[in-house]
Amino acid sequence: MVAAIRQAEWHAQFPEDYRWSYNVMLVLAVIPSGGAEVGEVDRVCRRLAGHVGDDERWFREWRAMGDQVRALAEEARELGDRRAAMGHYRRATSYYFAAERFRFPKDDEALDAYRAMVDCFRLSAELDDRxxxxxxxxxxxxxxxxxxxxxxxxxxxxxxxxxxxxxxxxxxxxxxxxxxxxxxxxxxxxxxxxxxxxxxxxxxxxxxxxxxxxxxxxxxxxxxxxxxxxxxxxxxxxxxxxxxxxxxxxxxxxxxxxxxxxxxxxxxxxxxxxxxxxxxxxxxxxxxxxxxxxxxxxxxxxxxxxxxxxxxxxxxxxxxxxxxxxxxxxxxxxxxxxxxxxxxxxxxxxxxxxxxxxxxxxxxxxxxxxxxxxxxxxxxxxxxxxxxxxxxxxxxxxx
Missing domain, CATH: 3.40.50.1820 (Alpha/Beta hydrolase fold, catalytic domain)
Incomplete structure (x- = not known):
């Protein structure tokens, strides 16, 4: 089911732009390992529709999703739900990763997003007792x-x-x-x-x-x-x-x-x-x-x-x-x-x-x-x- 969704999304999203389509596929590819959620990815892609090639818009939308999911992680951690927090931090990692990839020059905003990605993964690892x-x-x-x-x-x-x-x-x-x-x-x-x-x-x-x-x-x-x-x-x-x-x-x-x-x-x-x-x-x-x-x-x-x-x-x-x-x-x-x-x-x-x-x-x-x-x-x-x-x-x- 997930593999079928991945393939369909790869062909459906931004067919006029390989770079954008390939990077959506990168995010979708990690759904089975907990690195993304298809609904969250879909929401970002809907916001990007009609803006293909606007890398600044790409950066803002993926970073916003990273911020949103990181907030879920922090809320779950405050509630003592380590497992939920771990999963949310993992997905935020992927969304910040996607955001920063197209950002040039690597200015303070880009590096801040990258640091957020590194921090989210580290926090997910700390919460993973396996x-x-x-x-x-x-x-x-x-x-x-x-x-x-x-x-x-x-x-x-x-x-x-x-x-x-x-x-x-x-x-x-x-x-x-x-x-x-x-x-x-x-x-x-x-x-x-x-x-x-x-x-x-x-x-x-x-x-x-x-x-x-x-x-x-x-x-x-x-x-x-x-x-x-x-x-x-x-x-x-x-x-x-x-x-x-x-x-x-x-x-x-x-x-x-x-x-x-x-x-x-x-x-x-x-x-x-x-x-x-x-x-x-x-x-x-x-x-x-x-x-x-x-x-x-x-x-x-x-x-x-x-x-x-x-x-x-x-x-x-x-x-x-x-x-x-x-x-x-x-x-x-x-x-x-x-x-x-x-x-x-x-x-x-x-x-x-x-x-x-x-x-x-x-x-x-x-x-x-x-x-x-x-x-x-x-x-x-x-x-x-x-x-x-x-x-x-x-x-x-x-x-």
């Missing part, structure tokens, strides 16, 4: 990357496999939660969800820009995971989506400590992708406004940003990969062509590699399967748990 959520800093060069770690260990002294989970060009560690973190935990895999360079709090509040040599961040996370006494240092994997398909592929190719790598969306030549977008005056399908590129790379112009992207090519990198490799892509991905997935898969040097293309007939054909997460997430996480030798837990990890 998990022990740790907010952590992963040492990185002269600063640190903010992360959320949840252990799947069921008893003192147990060491579990762990996955470094990164988002992509425009996601964050909080949104990752709704994309399968709880499913990984149930399969006995601990998770470090990380705001990596150019992403989330790392770029907004710590000035850590996007970079091509992503193994610097990946290896820093591997160091941190290997330093924990509840993680098996020989069973570490990496998962990342969208542009994260580059992050994970490069990190696993350059650091053999990653025994399994899942690229949730293929990236082959990101410089070419953006060159084509710029040449088309940003008329091609984009998940966020074109300004995001200059901002996330910490540059002053699109041409300078393109210079940063010169290194975002995998042809000479992925032949080095030795660990297991899973590549997942949608046949109707409108941001990155499916042909790039075939190029990446063929070039990968892993002796254990799997290519999974989701079709329109089965669902999941859109970018990173946001049109049907319910079939994509179990496949990805089952593969990771299998390659990392995880033993599924019968119940969620408790505090």
């Amino acid at each position: 998990y022990r959520v740790e907010y952590v800093d992963v040492p990185y060069e002269d600063t640190a990357l903010p992360g959320i770690f949840v252990s799947a260990a069921r008893s003192p002294g147990e060491r579990t496999p762990a996955v470094l989970f990164m988002s992509g060009f425009d996601g964050n560690k909080e949104h990752n939660w709704f994309l399968g973190v709880e499913d990984l935990l149930a399969r006995g895999v601990s998770v470090l969800s990380l705001d990596s360079p150019g992403v989330g709090e790392a770029v907004r509040f710590r000035g850590v820009s996007l970079r091509h040599d992503y193994e610097v961040a990946g290896s820093a996370a591997a160091d941190w995971l290997q330093g924990r006494d509840d993680v098996d240092p020989e069973r570490i994997g990496v998962l990342a989506l969208s542009l994260g398909g580059y992050y994970s592929s490069r990190s696993a190719s350059m650091d053999p400590r990653f025994k399994a790598c899942a690229a949730w969306g293929a990236i082959w030549d990101y410089h070419r992708v953006w060159s084509e977008r710029i040449e088309a005056a940003f008329a091609k399908q984009l998940p966020v406004p074109g300004e995001h590129l200059v901002w996330s790379t910490g540059t002053g112009s699109t041409q300078e940003a393109l210079q940063v992207l010169e290194g975002f090519r995998l042809a000479d990198v992925v032949p080095r990969m030795k660990g297991a490799f899973l590549l997942v892509h949608g046949e109707d991905d409108q941001q990155v062509p499916v042909s790039d997935a075939h190029l990446l898969f063929e070039a990968c040097g892993s002796p254990d590699k799997t290519l999974r293309i989701f079709t329109a007939e089965e669902g999941g054909a859109q970018h990173c399967q946001m049109d049907n997460l319910s079939i994509a997430v179990p496949e990805i996480n089952r593969w990771l748990a299998d390659r990392l030798g995880a033993s599924a837990t019968s119940s969620a990890t408790s505090r």
